[in-house]
Amino acid sequence: MSLKSSASPNYSRRKAVDLIMRGLVLIATGLAIVPLVLIIGYVVVIGGGALNWEFFTDIYQPPMTVSMPDLGPVDPNDPFANLDLGSLVGGEPATGQEGAGDEKGADILEAPPRGGVFHGIVGTLLITTVALLIAMPIGIMAGIFLSEFPDNSVATTVRFACDVLSGAPSIIVGVTAYILIVNAKGADGQPLGFAGIAGSIALTFLMVPTITRTTEEVLKLVPEATREAALAMGATTWYSTFTVVVPTALSGIVTGIMLAFARGAGETAPLIMTVLGSNVLMTNLLEPMAALPLITYRYTESPFPSENTLAWGSAFVLMMLVLLVNILVRIATRNRLRMR
Amino acid sequence: MAQAQATSETFRERIAKRTQHGDGIFWGLTLFFALLVIVLVFAIVWVTWSDSQLARERFGWAFFTSGEWNPVETPVNPVSFGAMPAIVGTLVSSAIALVLAAPVAIGIGIFLAELCPPALRTPLSFMVELLAAIPSVIYGVWGVMVFAPFFTQNVAMPISETIGQVVPWLGGERVASGRGLLIAGIILSIMILPTIAAITRDVLTLVPNTQREVMLALGATKWEVIWLAVVPYARAGIIGAVMLGLGRALGETMAATMLVGNRPQVPQTLFEPATTAASLVASELVNAQTLIHESALVLIALALFAITLLLNLSARLLIWYMNRGPVGRTRA
Numbered sequence: 001m002s003l004k005s006s007a008s009p010n011y012s013r014r015k016a017v018d019l020i021m022r023g024l025v026l027i028a029t030g031l032a033i034v035p036l037v038l039i040i041g042y043v044v045v046i047g048g049g050a051l052n053w054e055f056f057t058d059i060y061q062p063p064m065t066v067s068m069p070d071l072g073p074v075d076p077n078d079p080f081a082n083l084d085l086g087s088l089v090g091g092e093p094a095t096g097q098e099g100a101g102d103e104k105g106a107d108i109l110e111a112p113p114r115g116g117v118f119h120g121i122v123g124t125l126l127i128t129t130v131a132l133l134i135a136m137p138i139g140i141m142a143g144i145f146l147s148e149f150p151d152n153s154v155a156t157t158v159r160f161a162c163d164v165l166s167g168a169p170s171i172i173v174g175v176t177a178y179i180l181i182v183n184a185k186g187a188d189g190q191p192l193g194f195a196g197i198a199g200s201i202a203l204t205f206l207m208v209p210t211i212t213r214t215t216e217e218v219l220k221l222v223p224e225a226t227r228e229a230a231l232a233m234g235a236t237t238w239y240s241t242f243t244v245v246v247p248t249a250l251s252g253i254v255t256g257i258m259l260a261f262a263r264g265a266g267e268t269a270p271l272i273m274t275v276l277g278s279n280v281l282m283t284n285l286l287e288p289m290a291a292l293p294l295i296t297y298r299y300t301e302s303p304f305p306s307e308n309t310l311a312w313g314s315a316f317v318l319m320m321l322v323l324l325v326n327i328l329v330r331i332a333t334r335n336r337l338r339m340r
Numbered sequence: 341m342a343q344a345q346a347t348s349e350t351f352r353e354r355i356a357k358r359t360q361h362g363d364g365i366f367w368g369l370t371l372f373f374a375l376l377v378i379v380l381v382f383a384i385v386w387v388t389w390s391d392s393q394l395a396r397e398r399f400g401w402a403f404f405t406s407g408e409w410n411p412v413e414t415p416v417n418p419v420s421f422g423a424m425p426a427i428v429g430t431l432v433s434s435a436i437a438l439v440l441a442a443p444v445a446i447g448i449g450i451f452l453a454e455l456c457p458p459a460l461r462t463p464l465s466f467m468v469e470l471l472a473a474i475p476s477v478i479y480g481v482w483g484v485m486v487f488a489p490f491f492t493q494n495v496a497m498p499i500s501e502t503i504g505q506v507v508p509w510l511g512g513e514r515v516a517s518g519r520g521l522l523i524a525g526i527i528l529s530i531m532i533l534p535t536i537a538a539i540t541r542d543v544l545t546l547v548p549n550t551q552r553e554v555m556l557a558l559g560a561t562k563w564e565v566i567w568l569a570v571v572p573y574a575r576a577g578i579i580g581a582v583m584l585g586l587g588r589a590l591g592e593t594m595a596a597t598m599l600v601g602n603r604p605q606v607p608q609t610l611f612e613p614a615t616t617a618a619s620l621v622a623s624e625l626v627n628a629q630t631l632i633h634e635s636a637l638v639l640i641a642l643a644l645f646a647i648t649l650l651l652n653l654s655a656r657l658l659i660w661y662m663n664r665g666p667v668g669r670t671r672a
Contacts, residue, residue: 021567025450032537043482149370168645175387176387180387204380205384267475272626327470
């Protein structure tokens with residue numbers, strides 16, 4: 001009788017179950033990687049392929065310049081004879097060369113990609129930066145409160161509020177900002193209407209919990225001895241907080257701000273209801289503006305390949321922004337952890 | 341005696357003045373901003389509550405059981421608002437997402453925490469966390485441009501032509517649109533996969549090593565260690581992870597809006613255009629012409645907020661309960 005068979009009567013069955021289940025877990029992992037790799041792959045290949053100089057510097061252009069097909073000799077009495085339809089839909093004046101290859105008018109579905117998303121990049125940066133400027137003081141100061149005065153009912157409530165905010169679907173803050181700002185009656189009784197600033201305020205709701213909790217966490221990592229040393233030198237609590245504790249934890253606070261920025265830049269649902277979107281370069285925060293996620297959303301459903309290309313391109317830029325910020329944060333925090 | 345006490349008090353006050361100068365202002369200032377965070381939550385609740393008052397007074401609880409959604413008066417259909425299409429769509433698409441994602445995601449969590457070679461563990465875990473951060477609109481773009489045509493041709497059509505002839509909710513004539521609850525649920529499942537996997541991995545790494553060592557000492561195989569000693573210990577945390585994933589699926593707006601078809605009716609099959617609560621609000625609020633239409637949409641948003649809030653809080657409670665563990669916290 002071998003040792004193996006004496007070890008356990010159902011040894012081979014248990015061994016088989018072990019192998020099968022470990023195999024299943026491995027298959028699950030592989031199965032999950034397939035769609036995720038597909039999504040990233042498609043965005044990188046198609047979106048990355050859409051990038052060129054024009055994509056980053058030009059604003060939206062209609063899919064193609066509409067040029068009139070040749071309808072025979074021009075009637076001198078026809079007031080519309082010299083009308084350039086292209087200029088009506090916002091394109092450049094027709095030079096007569098576009099339709100040259102195809103006398104019946106070029107197929108709009110085969111027009112090469114035109115235009116870029118410069119307006120969207122500017123809009124996203126403006127909206128997100130303003131949101132960050134509003135969220136930063138709230139988040140950092142609330143984080144300082146949570147770490148320096150941790151044990152009171154206000155602190156518990158604030159932590160609870162942060163959990164509520166970070167778990168809320170982003171559509172809810174969009175609805176709130178829509179009612180509060182877009183739909184609110186101004187002094188003249190008219191609704192204020194869609195505005196970049198409304199989007200910023202909606203994003204503020206989503207950024208505050210991230211910044212608050214990160215600030216609290218990193219400030220708590222500052223050793224108590226550092227605070228005590230500052231107090232022993234005769235510093236007041238606020239002086240030691242702002243000159244010793246916060247500078248020590250500054251890289252961590254910046255990490256939280258960067259993560260909040262990445263989250264805000266990718267949010268789409270709140271912007272649909274507040275910023276609306278625009279096809280021209282707008283820098284006035286009181287008017288509807290363009291934003292990268294809105295461009296991605298609107299032009300995905302478009303029948304024109306030219307606009308679809310813009311959607312893929314902006315999706316690529318957004319994804320790279322988010323991945324880059326997260327990787328940078330990862331590298332930064334790893335170095336800090338290695339130091340201690 | 342009284343005089344001495346008075347001088348000692350003034351002395352203490354003088355010391356306090358020197359060493360705590362401005363601390364009161366500091367405390368007040370940080371308190372103000374901390375209270376502002378609470379105000380943000382109250383702003384959401386108050387605004388949605390007051391703006392949905394019209395709908396609440398007019399429809400009452402019947403709003404959530406009524407199946408008609410007709411915001412525009414037509415000769416055939418009178419104006420009516422009922423949340424049933426949104427509720428059915430949200431529940432069905434989230435359930436599909438959860439059924440597809442939860443087993444796979446828990447498997448990934450187990451693999452990352454227990455079976456993965458140490459050299460692969462950090463990069464793979466980091467990848468999973470990265471995927472959870474990708475904006476949902478990107479999943480939507482891929483779903484619409486790449487997955488929907490493939491899904492319609494290779495999944496929806498064959499299924500509706502074969503099984504669909506027998507099972508009514510898999511058949512139907514609107515298959516060709518490529519939009520519906522099933523495809524939305526599949527994309528949602530891809531989105532919530534990283535969320536569930538990352539948290540499952542986190543709670544599994546919190547299980548103390550003695551659990552594994554005792555089981556190994558009894559002669560258990562690797563899988564028996566995982567299934568009988570590690571997973572039961574982390575059960576509360578894993579349930580919490582699945583609930584957080586469900587919360588994300590319920591509230592997810594962009595991927596659902598782009599793929600569900602936005603037809604506010606209770607769908608008969610999984611392949612025909614439907615709607616979810618979030619996508620109904622996202623697609624109609626901006627265009628709402630009447631006060632009652634807007635109010636009804638805000639009421640749906642409020643209900644969604646309440647449900648996700650409940651889910652998130654109980655999930656966090658479960659994970660916190662697991663973190664405490666019988667042997668205290670193992671991670672700072």
